[in-house]
Amino acid sequence: IAGITQAPTSQILAAGRRMTLRCTQDMRHNAMYWYRQDLGLGLRLIHYSNTAGTTGKGEVPDGYSVSRANTDDFPLTLASAVPSQTSVYFCASSENSGSTNEQFFGPGTRLTVL
Amino acid sequence: GQNIDQPTEMTATEGAIVQINCTYQTSGFNGLFWYQQHAGEAPTFLSYNVLDGLEEKGRFSSFLSRSKGYSYLLLKELQMKDSASYLCAAMDSNYQLIWGAGTKLIIKP
Numbered sequence: 479i480a481g482i483t484q485a486p487t488s489q490i491l492a493a494g495r496r497m498t499l500r501c502t503q504d505m506r507h508n509a510m511y512w513y514r515q516d517l518g519l520g521l522r523l524i525h526y527s528n529t530a531g532t533t534g535k536g537e538v539p540d541g542y543s544v545s546r547a548n549t550d551d552f553p554l555t556l557a558s559a560v561p562s563q564t565s566v567y568f569c570a571s572s573e574n575s576g577s578t579n580e581q582f583f584g585p586g587t588r589l590t591v592l
Numbered sequence: 593g594q595n596i597d598q599p600t601e602m603t604a605t606e607g608a609i610v611q612i613n614c615t616y617q618t619s620g621f622n623g624l625f626w627y628q629q630h631a632g633e634a635p636t637f638l639s640y641n642v643l644d645g646l647e648e649k650g651r652f653s654s655f656l657s658r659s660k661g662y663s664y665l666l667l668k669e670l671q672m673k674d675s676a677s678y679l680c681a682a683m684d685s686n687y688q689l690i691w692g693a694g695t696k697l698i699i700k701p
Contacts, residue, residue, distance in 0.1 A: 520596060520691030521635075521679070536688075568634060576687045578623050578642065583634035 480504060482584035484569050490590045491559050499554045499587050501569030507582070509575035510552040512536075512544060514565040515586075521568065527552055528575035559591045594618045596692035598680050603698045604670055612665045612678050612695045620685020624656050624663045627679040629694065635679055638665070667697075675699045 482503045491497050503510065508529045513521040523536030527546040541563060543555045552571075556563055567587045572579040595617045604610040616624065623642035627635040641647055641656035641663060653666040665678055677694040684690055 518600075518693055520681075520693045521689075522691070523688065526688075578640060578683060578687070580625065580637040580640065581689070583636070585634050 482569055482571055482582055484567075484584040484587050486587060487585070488588040488590075490592065491556075493559055493561060493591055495559050497556045497559055497589070499556075499567055499569075499589070501552045501554070501584055502550050503552075503569075503571045503582075503584075504550065505571060505573075505582065506549060507571035507573050508549070509572045509579075510546065511570040511572075511581065512542070512552070512554045513568045513570065514538065514563075515568060516565050524554065524567075526575070559589075561591045563589065564591045565589060594682075594684060594690045596680055596682060596690055598678075598692040598695045600693070601696045601698065603700060604667075606670055606672060606699055606701050608670050609666065609668050610670060610697065612667075612680075612697065614663045614665070614680035614692060616661050616663070616680070616682040616690070616692075618682045618684040618690055621658065622683040622685065622687055624654075625681040625683065625689065626654055626663075626665045627681065629677045629679055631676070638678075670699050672699050672701070 485500045511526045512524040525544040569584040570581040572581045598614045626638040629635040639654040679694045680692040681689040
């Protein structure tokens, strides 16, 4: 693989269910990010990780959790999905945090919570 | 608070020039990014400005005025494949990106 991959591509989920969105990058980037994109709004940061083993909260972290066990993987978990979490989720990475490096984005996961 | 403003939608003709404006207010400033996003796809990096002035990259140019909190993306010789949303994002003092809602550019033949 080259770049960032996300899985699944799309998912329909019943409210109250637990869901993990997967994200893997092979660029050996230190920093990774999870965004949600909703119509009429800019990308909003959910959680981020500056390096393996560390995570931080973004603008809209409630209802989501992340882990960063290694450099390549950065899964996002919805513990108990709600309809307001219906969105397109993008994972991104950059070479380093605290720098002006560009971010590279995965193809996105379209999630519908009913 | 932190805020990015850009027009919701613009229409232009194939072969013409279009300028997409962006104004920003952030806590500190570490540069201004432009990304392109085709419908149903991921954003892709176009340009980065941190100093005042114009940066040219092929058909695309980006301008920044730090004193005015203003940037624009200039697209020349428009092609149908330029139909996309263009996202403006300012980097704040914590190196976090603050994103605009995007400008949907429609190119007509």
